[in-house]
Structures are given as structure tokens and as C-alpha cells.
Amino acid sequence: MTLLSDDALRALAAGGTVLSYVALCAGTWRVHRAREARVARAAAALAPAAAGVRPVLVAHASQTGNAEQIAWQTAQALHTAGVPARIASLSQLQADELAATERALFIVSTYGEGDPPDAAAPFVRRVMAGEARPALDNLHCAVLALGDREYQHYCGFGRTLDAWLSRQGAQAMFERIDVDGGDAAALQQWQHQVARVAGTSDLPDWQLAEPFEPWRLARRHLLNPGSAGGPCFHLELEAPAGAARRPDWQAGDLVQVLPPGDGERPREYSIASLPADGRVHLLVRQERHADGTPGLASGWLTEQAAVGDAIALRLRAHGNFRLGDNAVRPLILIGNGTGLAGLRAHLKARAAAGHGANWLVFGERHAAHDAYYRDEITAWQAGGVLERTDLVFSRDQPGKRYVQDRLREQAEVLRDWVARGAAVYVCGSLVGMAAGVEAALVDVLGRDAVDRLIETGRLRRDVY
CATH class of the missing domain: 3.40.50.360 (Flavodoxin domain)
Incomplete structure (x- = not known):
């Protein structure tokens, strides 16, 4: 057993801190009461x-x-x-x-x-x-x-x-x-x-996960031809024919994919669609190892599997990234790269619910090649789903700029949205983006306020 020093623990605490707390918006009361009722029933x-x-x-x-x-x-x-x-x-x-x-x-x-x-x-x-x-x-x-x-x-x-x-x-x-x-x-x-x-020996076995099922790869489309980054694909998968029940999920949930020859270690991807879309949508970047071979799961999904092939897949709830109590709040949606998948599902849910207080801050390399779902974002802007949109393309100017830089530039806007009761959802790269966004939020909003936002569930992250 390795014992960490007090300094190491303080460093660990600092590394996990992120965001600021402001008063709850009045519309959350009904959602909060419903959640309390569910928790009370479970506790009973x-x-x-x-x-x-x-x-x-x-x-x-x-x-x-x-x-x-x-x-x-x-x-x-x-x-x-x-x-x-x-x-x-x-x-x-x-x-x-x-x-x-x-x-x-x-x-x-x-x-x-x-x-x-x-x-x-x-x-x-x-x-x-x-x-x-x-x-x-x-x-x-x-x-x-x-x-x-x-x-x-x-x-x-x-x-x-x-x-x-x-x-x-x-x-x-x-x-x-x-x-x-x-x-x-x-x-x-x-x-x-x-x-x-x-004090017993006859507890029933737990069902820890649903079994994998053969979903059909129905569509695959390259989104970024000519990009300086790895090829990124929009995928659509259909549930197995004759399934006993209609597949159901919420914005924020994940799928687990089991590529051939990988035993029992599934790969997780954020779902970019809603059940109303009829299919599970994924946004997958093809990864390459140092020797040039494709990643096991991403290579299978983006290149080796043919359209029409069966993909071993199961849905997985991701309660920490669902809207939950934040469903009626303004949302600040921050992400980069394929992290747009999880943010897209939330924007679809907000559009369906008629909630227009949404601010998207999204980063990629070049606007000419990497503006994923450009037409959808434009339509959401025109239709009032997106109140504010900041697209940051890091290589479209001499000095590289990222989403965390835009947050610092828009510090007053960020403080105003949080004061309105906004929740912050971050989806994308753990290294670089997530750490940079965390530092920017702490710089703008303050460390203590950040901790309180985490404790009240107003900061949610799905980063990898």
C-alpha cells in the first residue's frame, strides 16, 4: 500500500477542482422535487x-x-x-x-x-x-x-x-x-x-451490464476530407431486428462497442443522437498507432467493417452527463473534436424541448475542413436554439487558439451566464482541452465557486 504525502493529496485536490456556484433558477424547483422523490423511494x-x-x-x-x-x-x-x-x-x-x-x-x-x-x-x-x-x-x-x-x-x-x-x-x-x-x-x-x-453465502448474482447485441452499421460518412487531423466519421447504427423492446437512451449516454478479437474490453463512445432519430449516431476519429496500423475499435468502425455489417454494441446510461436537474437551466456546452457528439445530443434534446438558452463553444483545427455538423449548427443559430456560438479553429491564425482561450476572452459573458444559473457541460479530450477549460473556469469564476458548482451538479464532464 502506497501512502501519499499531504502535499500530494493537496495536489490531487487541486487537480480535481473546477467551476463556480450561483443561485438556483426558479424553474429547477419542480425537477429538484421530482429527483428528491426518486431518491426517497430508493432509500426506502x-x-x-x-x-x-x-x-x-x-x-x-x-x-x-x-x-x-x-x-x-x-x-x-x-x-x-x-x-x-x-x-x-x-x-x-x-x-x-x-x-x-x-x-x-x-x-x-x-x-x-x-x-x-x-x-x-x-x-x-x-x-x-x-x-x-x-x-x-x-x-x-x-x-x-x-x-x-x-x-x-x-x-x-x-x-x-x-x-x-x-x-x-x-x-x-x-x-x-x-x-x-x-x-x-x-x-x-x-x-x-x-x-x-x-453473513450469508447465497446472494443472487448481479446483472452488472446488458449483453452485447448485433447492431447494423447503416451509414458511414467522412466529415473532414483534407483535414490535417485524423479522418473523422459520422456513423449510424440500427438496433437488431426483432428486438424485444425499443432501444432507449438519453442525451449524454454512451455506447460500448466490442471490436472483433478484443475479448471483453469494450470501447466507449458518446451518443450523438436521440431515440427519436431512429438510430444511434456516433462521431468517431480513426486512430493510428505509431506503426501506422489503425486502432482496434476505431479502425473496425471507420474502415474494416462494411456498411450492413453487425457491430457488437450495447447502450450504457451515463447519469453524470445527462441533463437531469439541469434540464431547465441555461447550458454552456464546451468541447473539441469528436466531443461534439455528446454536445450534439444535448442540443437536439434542447431543441425538442423548446429551450433556447444554449451557448456552444467548440474547437477544432481548420474551419474549411473540421466544422462538423456545420449545417445543423447554422440551423440551430437561425432557429434560436443556440443563443450564442463560439467556434474556435486553432490553426486558422498565426498563433494557436483554443476553447479555453475563448472562455478567458469572454470572461464577463461567462460570469453572466453562470449568474443566470447556467450549467456547464464539457465533452472531448482529457489531455489539453479539459485541463485547459478547467484552468480557465477557475481563473474566471474562482476556485471556491467552482467547487460549489461541482457539488451541485452544475459542472458535468465526459472527457477521454
Whole structure:
């Protein structure tokens, strides 16, 4: 177990910070009440099963929803076995609350190169890296760390949290379990340990994901001929014929594609369409390795698979990037490259709902080649769906300029939109764009305000 220094924890906290808080708009009240009702119904299902027994805390830190899903399944399994459970996002936990807890299970993902998920960043800053850290001598706990071995700091945040809990005096009920992607064996090991905590051996297996199905590649169109960047394609996929139910998803959701010969490691892509479009739309850039060979998934989707071929695909909800409570707010949609896919779905949803308070800030290389969905954007501008549009093409002037530069140039406009109650959605490159946008938002809006926006769900990111 690697123990991080206090300076390292503070650096981790700084790396996860982003955006500013302003008053809620009045129209959100009904949406907020509906969400509270849903949460109350879910919590009722986990009500204590025996009087006088303190519940097991099941805490999650999720970026795309996997950790939260497993946390609910964990809590429900405990409850089914007669063990009361209380579920909470890591962002909701206070230091004194954690110090008073006797048993806890933590299910946490890692974002980027070892960072906490966005919603967990305030907990890192406030509790893990704060001045007054809790003594956890009475806490017995365990950590499930979700990650991806393709990243250098595999399960980095889960390892950091596990080390910090140990340093604060917590006792491990069992060793940390690391999950590479959707590793079924590791998840089964977690289920086995949860059953031991519950004092039973007959918990039912969890259905952690829908099975892959053969969707048909119905259309493929190159969007950027002559571009200095990699070729970028608009793809359309049709659901399997005779499906038992109509496929359903929301703006912000993802698909997982399993390319041939890749075992059980799916690739994720943002959905660029709505169910009303009749097909799943994707925006995929063809990646090339150093030796010139195409990326396994992107090469399959953009070149090797023929139109009409079956693509192994499943839909995946991405609750953190859905509109949710932000559905009636003004939206600031920021992205670059293929990140326009997730923003396009949100703009389609806003157009369908008649909400026109939308500001798009999008960046690519050259306007002549890389202005994806130009006609749609022009139509949204003319129809009032886009109140403001800033398209930033980095190589169309002597000095390179990016979306983060435009945000700084429009600092007063940005502050005004946030004051109107706007939520900020960021989609695209983790390295470069996302970090640059984060720094710009903090520069313009202030660090403390940024943390409050994260905590209230008014900053959402889908970056990769």
C-alpha cells in the first residue's frame, strides 16, 4: 500500500477542482422535487432491517455511473440479507460523519491519470487534504477500485483512498479489490466479500451490464476530407431486428462497442443522437498507432467493417452527463473534436424541448475542413436554439487558439451566464482541452465557486 504525502493529496485536490456556484433558477424547483422523490423511494428500499443495528455505509465516487450502479447493488444485497445499508456519494460525506461510522464499503472509480471523479474532488480537498482530518480508529472498511490498465496510474484514486483510510487508522475488512474495465472475476470477488459482510453465502448474482447485441452499421460518412487531423466519421447504427423492446437512451449516454478479437474490453463512445432519430449516431476519429496500423475499435468502425455489417454494441446510461436537474437551466456546452457528439445530443434534446438558452463553444483545427455538423449548427443559430456560438479553429491564425482561450476572452459573458444559473457541460479530450477549460473556469469564476458548482451538479464532464 502506497501512502501519499499531504502535499500530494493537496495536489490531487487541486487537480480535481473546477467551476463556480450561483443561485438556483426558479424553474429547477419542480425537477429538484421530482429527483428528491426518486431518491426517497430508493432509500426506502434500504430502510434498516433490524432495530438498533447501525447501517453499513456504502459510499461511491462515480464518473460515468459504473461505481454508483455497483454501490446500489451492494447496498441492496446487504439489505436483502437483513443488513441495513445507507448509500451516499463521497461528495456528501463530512469528516465527522465518517469518523462516527463503524463499517463502510467504498466503490470508487479513477478519472484520467489517477484523479478522483469530478464529484469526489471536493471530498478530497475538504476531508482528505483538509487541515483537520478525522481519526478513523473505529472504522472497518473495504475499497473496490474501478480502473483501466491502459492508464499509467491504474486505479489511482482507489489506491489513494485506500492508503488514506489506512493512514487515518481505519481497519480493512478485506484487501482492496481492483477492477480492470469490467473484469467479471474481480466483481465476483467483491460480491463474495459483500456476502461475507452480510453473513450469508447465497446472494443472487448481479446483472452488472446488458449483453452485447448485433447492431447494423447503416451509414458511414467522412466529415473532414483534407483535414490535417485524423479522418473523422459520422456513423449510424440500427438496433437488431426483432428486438424485444425499443432501444432507449438519453442525451449524454454512451455506447460500448466490442471490436472483433478484443475479448471483453469494450470501447466507449458518446451518443450523438436521440431515440427519436431512429438510430444511434456516433462521431468517431480513426486512430493510428505509431506503426501506422489503425486502432482496434476505431479502425473496425471507420474502415474494416462494411456498411450492413453487425457491430457488437450495447447502450450504457451515463447519469453524470445527462441533463437531469439541469434540464431547465441555461447550458454552456464546451468541447473539441469528436466531443461534439455528446454536445450534439444535448442540443437536439434542447431543441425538442423548446429551450433556447444554449451557448456552444467548440474547437477544432481548420474551419474549411473540421466544422462538423456545420449545417445543423447554422440551423440551430437561425432557429434560436443556440443563443450564442463560439467556434474556435486553432490553426486558422498565426498563433494557436483554443476553447479555453475563448472562455478567458469572454470572461464577463461567462460570469453572466453562470449568474443566470447556467450549467456547464464539457465533452472531448482529457489531455489539453479539459485541463485547459478547467484552468480557465477557475481563473474566471474562482476556485471556491467552482467547487460549489461541482457539488451541485452544475459542472458535468465526459472527457477521454
